[in-house]
Amino acid sequence: MKIEKRKSRLKFPWKLGVVYIALIIFLFIVYFRFIGSPSEMKLLKSIANDPTNYEKALKVADYYYITEKYSRAIRYYKQAFALMPEREINCEYLKKLIFSLMEMKQTDAITYIEKGLKKECNKGKFLNYYVDALIFTIKKIEVQIKIIAVKNPALSKKLSRIRNIYIKKGIVITTYNEIKNDHFLNLLKEIDRNTYDCIIKYDKNNSYSRFILGKLAKDSELFEIAKPLLGSSYQDLQGKDKGVCFYYYGYIYYREHQYSEALRFYKKAKKYWNSTKVNYWLSKTYYNLGMKKRAIQSINYTLKMDSNYQDAIQFKEKITKGE
Numbered sequence: 001m002k003i004e005k006r007k008s009r010l011k012f013p014w015k016l017g018v019v020y021i022a023l024i025i026f027l028f029i030v031y032f033r034f035i036g037s038p039s040e041m042k043l044l045k046s047i048a049n050d051p052t053n054y055e056k057a058l059k060v061a062d063y064y065y066i067t068e069k070y071s072r073a074i075r076y077y078k079q080a081f082a083l084m085p086e087r088e089i090n091c092e093y094l095k096k097l098i099f100s101l102m103e104m105k106q107t108d109a110i111t112y113i114e115k116g117l118k119k120e121c122n123k124g125k126f127l128n129y130y131v132d133a134l135i136f137t138i139k140k141i142e143v144q145i146k147i148i149a150v151k152n153p154a155l156s157k158k159l160s161r162i163r164n165i166y167i168k169k170g171i172v173i174t175t176y177n178e179i180k181n182d183h184f185l186n187l188l189k190e191i192d193r194n195t196y197d198c199i200i201k202y203d204k205n206n207s208y209s210r211f212i213l214g215k216l217a218k219d220s221e222l223f224e225i226a227k228p229l230l231g232s233s234y235q236d237l238q239g240k241d242k243g244v245c246f247y248y249y250g251y252i253y254y255r256e257h258q259y260s261e262a263l264r265f266y267k268k269a270k271k272y273w274n275s276t277k278v279n280y281w282l283s284k285t286y287y288n289l290g291m292k293k294r295a296i297q298s299i300n301y302t303l304k305m306d307s308n309y310q311d312a313i314q315f316k317e318k319i320t321k322g323e
Contacts, residue, residue, distance in 0.1 A: 065077075074104065095125070107137040
């Protein structure tokens with residue numbers, strides 16, 4: 001009688017199975033990381049076929065935001081904002097872009113935070129963003145200053161001036177909105193002790209306090225804050241302070257291209273503070289109003305006061321050449 005031998009089962013080592021599974025998982029990760037998921041590829045194909053469609057750019061940006069790929073989210077939010085009408089840039093999209101920028105420690109978060117505040121987005125949230133963004137921006141600049149201080153002193157000085165502007169922004173934002181601001185106050189103490197002494201005793205009901213904070217706001221180009229501060233101060237100030245306040249107020253109007261209003265306040269400033277700066281900006285204002293003869297008279301007067309005033313020398317050349 002013939003007895004058949006049972007065929008032995010094919011053995012598959014369990015360790016090899018684990019290796020295969022791990023390899024498959026690895027390949028999936030590589031695919032999704034470098035090639036993209038099907039939904040990601042679909043979105044990217046859509047925007048590639050219609051690159052000027054901001055709604056599609058926003059969808060791509062939202063996908064990357066949700067998946068925490070913030071550097072890519074930033075790219076497509078910015079693309080969308082560049083394409084869409086300003087009125088359609090809403091607070092929710094601004095918040096997402098700002099959060100992404102702050103996660104990546106990018107200093108242009110400040111620009112979008114300021115835009116959000118102008119659009120009257122969630123003020124408390126956006127002010128907190130502002131403070132945090134200013135702090136890490138200042139720290140980044142300080143690192144750069146230390147690196148190049150010896151090799152490039154000129155660039156180091158330029159960066160120091162930029163740093164000081166951000167410190168002033170921090171002082172204005174926190175003081176004006178009554179936010180705790182020890183960090184910025186300590187930095188201000190290092191760069192400008194006299195202003196620090198005024199700000200540490202800031203009283204919003206005091207004209208001189210508002211004038212000093214308004215000056216800082218003007219210096220840091222926070223004009224929407226500087227304007228009400230200076231505008232509510234000059235009536236109660238005396239002498240040079242009154243003239244300087246008018247001068248700052250006129251400068252804001254000049255930067256807003258409201259030259260007739262700028263001229264009115266520069267003329268007021270001259271009555272109390274007849275300085276080279278006032279006369280120089282009077283000349284520029286006359287020029288922008290098409291009053292070339294008056295512009296020449298003012299710039300000549302400026303140069304009589306200070307013949308080495310380089311900005312005035314260059315501006316006179318511009319006027320006489322008819323540029």
